[in-house]
Amino acid sequence: MSLVWLVPALPLLGFLVNGTIAVVRPRAKGLVSVVGVGVLLAAFGVALMVARALAAAHPDAPVVFRYWDWMPVGTLAVSYALQVDALSVVMMLVVTGVGSLIHLFSVGYMRADAGYARYFAYLNLFVFFMLTLVLGANFPVTFVGWEGVGLCSYLLIGFWFSDTVNADAGKKAFIMNRIGDFGFLIAMFLIWRYTGSLDYTTVFERAPDVLTLGGGAATAIALWLFLGCTGKSAQIPLYTWLPDAMAGPTPVSALIHAATMVTAGVFLVARTNVLFALAPVAQAVVAGVGALTALFAATIALKQWDIKRVLAYSTVSQLGYMFVGVGTGAMAAGIFHLTTHAFFKALLFLGAGSVIHAMHHAYHATHAHDDAQDMRNMGGLSRFLPWTATLMWIATLAIAGIPPLSGFFSKDEILGAAFARGAAQPIWYLFWALGLAAALLTAFYMARLMLYTFHGPNRTGAREQVHLHEAPWVMTGPLVLLGMLSVVGGVINLPELVGGTTWLHHWLEPVTAAGAALAPAAHVTHRTEWVLIGGAVTVAVVGIAAALRALDLTALVPARSAPAETGLGKVLNRKWYVDELYEALFVRPTVWLSRNVLWRVVDVKLVDGAGVNGPAAASRILGWLGGRLQTGELGFYATVFVLGVVAVLARALK
């Protein structure tokens, strides 16, 4: 277990090596691949060893390793410390495991890119920061990882920065994350103010004594923390950056903007479950925002044409589910969905990457300039990409919640937990209903994506069709592994209802017990549970069936000649005009304020005028006045001198 420092250290080493190669010899792609993927696989191996050691010891308290004193200031003593416990081990395995597969996929996907070494350097750096985030033993260390993954996200969204759109998307993600980070910082200040510590173990020990249950302080801390989560995990109101983040390379979307980084907020709520258990109002806010986001994002996904954008909104929606889970207090359910979602969403994104790869090659070969990501240009691709199509169907069924695939168990557990809490607080029935409605839409839009992409007639173009082909094994291999995980991922937390042991739930107990003691989880009878499961499955089947019936694949035309959307479809296609609303409410006033007040008044008039040019002008005037005294005529000097002596004498003699 003491080897845990290697887990983040290996990707950091990979970053240093690849970063050096990127500067010195950017064409050494073989070496970059070996280092980039190798460090991740090694980190995954070490993570497995750590996990086995923890499972063998199974301690109640987290195992903390302190490496050096970081901020010893007065009574504040923050050390750089890593913490091994049930939660961090799960996250560590997800990050390094799924991360390894995505790194491997990237070898094929990015092969022809000129920035290959730079790409792997960033990707390794991201994994390092993500591991710092999940392994940190106190808030500041986690915050370092939190900021670091934001930085890497920015670097990778704007990876092809020569295109203004991509650079802008990177900036948008960075700025919206800053708003959330502000909340995280305020929460840390409050935690320090009330508990006098920032170490997780100490804070969670003292919190129930110093914070009253449902008191203002506990609620404020939890809500500020949640503001940080909404930024990082793309929830209302800070979600708009995630769909734009699709400007980055597709494996990046899979790793950062679907499987790992965006789940950091869910992780943080689970990590600080004691604080949230002390603030029932904040819990309701978390679950409410999650449920609303789940439904809202799902409606937008219904009318997107860009294959990655559909998946992006789907991610936002699924993250909403996870927040319903952790907001309800069902931490294990939230982490369970986080894990299974990492499997099937990574698979969906990598599958989409495989499709885009094929489309891009086809258009490249014929020098066409059509959009390789627009589903209206696809259709019938299952004939050309059979592996990708099959695997993506598995992931689609998993995300829609068809039993016995992994997504069914995790989604069902979250909805069940929300429903159970409804007995005590009826508002949770509403969250459950929102979640169920979102599940219906999820099944529909995912089936729509699959049908438009892989079935019906092909719309790519006659000349292009011959160039469509399946990706190399280095890309399909990870897809196959992720496909298997998507199928069997549910076993880690099979409910008792079907003879399972809810293993993940028990595994996470050392972490969640303190919070669960403060706010005991509600349970429903097995009868109700069966009804809920029946309802959820029905909804999923109805969603898919509706897509099969309602969508006319032959009527679709390529994007170039597609008619404009009208009515509700247009509103959904334009994402409920939220970006436009934010533009009008926040961006334009800020730009106006910056340009007309901060620039033209404060900068030009105050700083430049009064601050810089003012003293210059004043000294010039003084200098000019002084210069007038220097006539160079002795008579004048003598006169002044005499007058001065007379004045001094007159004063002295008075």
Next chain:
Amino acid sequence: MLLGPSLAVSAVLFAIGTAGVLLRRNAIVIFMCVELMLNAVNLTFVAFAQQLGTGGQIFVFFVMAVAAAEAAVGLAIVLAVYRHKETVDLQHINLLKG
């Protein structure tokens, strides 16, 4: 004895010297006026020395020595200026104008 008249003469001499410095333009004349002022001061010194002891008389020798040195340096400068500008009219010598 005769302190009042001595100081009166001294004051008149000093005033004439000052007026000369302020009003005349010729460098040599101004020099002479400065000497006049110095000697007016010398007169004051000796007048007071009559009553207050010999310290003032010793100071007069100091002033004479300084005046001699000043005359030597000053006249050398005037000579140098004259060689350069061919005039000793101070109105035409204003190189240090700001």
